[in-house]
Amino acid sequence: MWYFFSPNIIYGEDALDFLENISGKKCFIVSDKNLEELGYIKILTDKLDKFGRQYEIFNDVKPDPREEDILAAREKCISYAPDIIIALGGGSVIDTAKSVWALYEYPQFVVDDLHPFNPDLYNLGSKAKMVAIPTTSGTGAETTWAVVISRFEDNVWKKLEQAHRGFTPNYAIVDPIFPSGMPSKLTAGTGFDALAHSLEGLTAVWRNEFSNALSLKAIELVFKYLPIAYKDGNNMEARDYVHQAATIAGLAFGNSQAHLGHAMGHSWGAIFHTHHGVAVGIFLVYITQFCLNNTDESDQTAAILGKLSKQLGWSKWEDDDKKAAYIAIDKIKELQKQVNLPSRLKDLEISREDFDKNLDMLVSLCFQSSCSVMSPRGSNASEFKKLFTYAYEGKDIDF
Numbered sequence: 001m002w003y004f005f006s007p008n009i010i011y012g013e014d015a016l017d018f019l020e021n022i023s024g025k026k027c028f029i030v031s032d033k034n035l036e037e038l039g040y041i042k043i044l045t046d047k048l049d050k051f052g053r054q055y056e057i058f059n060d061v062k063p064d065p066r067e068e069d070i071l072a073a074r075e076k077c078i079s080y081a082p083d084i085i086i087a088l089g090g091g092s093v094i095d096t097a098k099s100v101w102a103l104y105e106y107p108q109f110v111v112d113d114l115h116p117f118n119p120d121l122y123n124l125g126s127k128a129k130m131v132a133i134p135t136t137s138g139t140g141a142e143t144t145w146a147v148v149i150s151r152f153e154d155n156v157w158k159k160l161e162q163a164h165r166g167f168t169p170n171y172a173i174v175d176p177i178f179p180s181g182m183p184s185k186l187t188a189g190t191g192f193d194a195l196a197h198s199l200e201g202l203t204a205v206w207r208n209e210f211s212n213a214l215s216l217k218a219i220e221l222v223f224k225y226l227p228i229a230y231k232d233g234n235n236m237e238a239r240d241y242v243h244q245a246a247t248i249a250g251l252a253f254g255n256s257q258a259h260l261g262h263a264m265g266h267s268w269g270a271i272f273h274t275h276h277g278v279a280v281g282i283f284l285v286y287i288t289q290f291c292l293n294n295t296d297e298s299d300q301t302a303a304i305l306g307k308l309s310k311q312l313g314w315s316k317w318e319d320d321d322k323k324a325a326y327i328a329i330d331k332i333k334e335l336q337k338q339v340n341l342p343s344r345l346k347d348l349e350i351s352r353e354d355f356d357k358n359l360d361m362l363v364s365l366c367f368q369s370s371c372s373v374m375s376p377r378g379s380n381a382s383e384f385k386k387l388f389t390y391a392y393e394g395k396d397i398d399f
């Protein structure tokens with residue numbers, strides 16, 4: 001038995017109008033202050049007014065949502081008793097809304113109950129439908145079943161990766177009107193998050209025929225349209241395709257899993273607070289090289305990435321798989337340059353002293369990430385240390 005979980009997806013220009021068809025009178029909107037200032041919440045509430053719906057707004061989500069903020073949102077949600085929970089925002093907002101949804105449906109649960117082995121969570125939706133509306137093109141959170149929650153414990157901020165397939169929203173409304181306002185730097189960072197999802201999802205140990213097809217399409221769309229959307233944010237065709245790519249990548253890795261790059265990215269983010277997409281974008285090249293250097297002959301990474309390189313026309317069909325796979329890595333490096341993203345941790349203005357001081361903690365946090373066990377090539381502590389160090393210095397992986 002295997003699984004493929006997905007929301008109903010409405011995409012393209014004017015997708016927001018689909019809200020009219022979702023039954024329920026009272027909507028609980030989860031969002032953040034920045035989106036309110038940008039006028040995005042108003043775009044949504046104008047539609048709700050037009051469709052005769054009532055709403056209450058929780059606009060207090062902060063980046064890397066903290067447990068106490070989620071609990072505050074839950075209290076507000078329980079007292080409002082909505083029929084629909086609408087998440088309008090990026091990954092932090094959507095993760096918060098998914099957690100609030102579960103804790104609203106089961107008020108007796110605490111955050112630690114939001115784990116994959118809790119059978120009750122398959123039945124979310126008896127009180128409210130969940131609608132996710134992404135405003136960035138990257139996290140894929142509108143399709144996935146994992147939520148990342150920050151908790152301060154043992155003197156450090158930890159990222160809890162709570163997950164359950166029941167968290168998959170009922171609807172994802174993927175309307176390019178929202179990401180069209182993203183500045184170019186955010187367009188690049190979030191676009192690389194989508195690329196990391198699709199590439200890690202393509203090689204992860206839980207990859208499957210459904211996720212493979214979606215990863216390939218997402219990678220193709222990101223390579224074709226991200227540079228265009230980066231250069232000209234008003235190009236709505238490119239915006240629409242990058243937005244679709246992020247959702248398609250979400251479906252891919254949500255049903256396959258991300259691996260080492262996300263373990264390292266979450267660990268790095270917990271300590272240095274670099275934008276998630278920028279961090280996983282940096283690690284992507286190094287962890288892909290590391291996986292390609294696997295000496296286990298049964299490993300499929302070279303065959304998978306070699307085929308990708310050929311399918312996208314980067315290599316000839318008769319080329320050796322490993323050679324073709326390395327061309328795919330060169331293409332990632334080129335794309336990173338095209339959208340002006342850093343390729344080394346050193347470029348993030350983290351001093352060597354700060355880096356060295358935190359290296360043991362970075363490695364230890366990687367082992368707390370479920371992504372670590374999803375890699376086609378496992379990494380031990382000394383290999384994680386080397387991976388971080390090579391990524392800091394910008395050295396190709398030779399082990």
Ligand SMILES: [Fe+2]
Nearest residue numbers: 139193197280
């Ligand atoms: Fe990600």
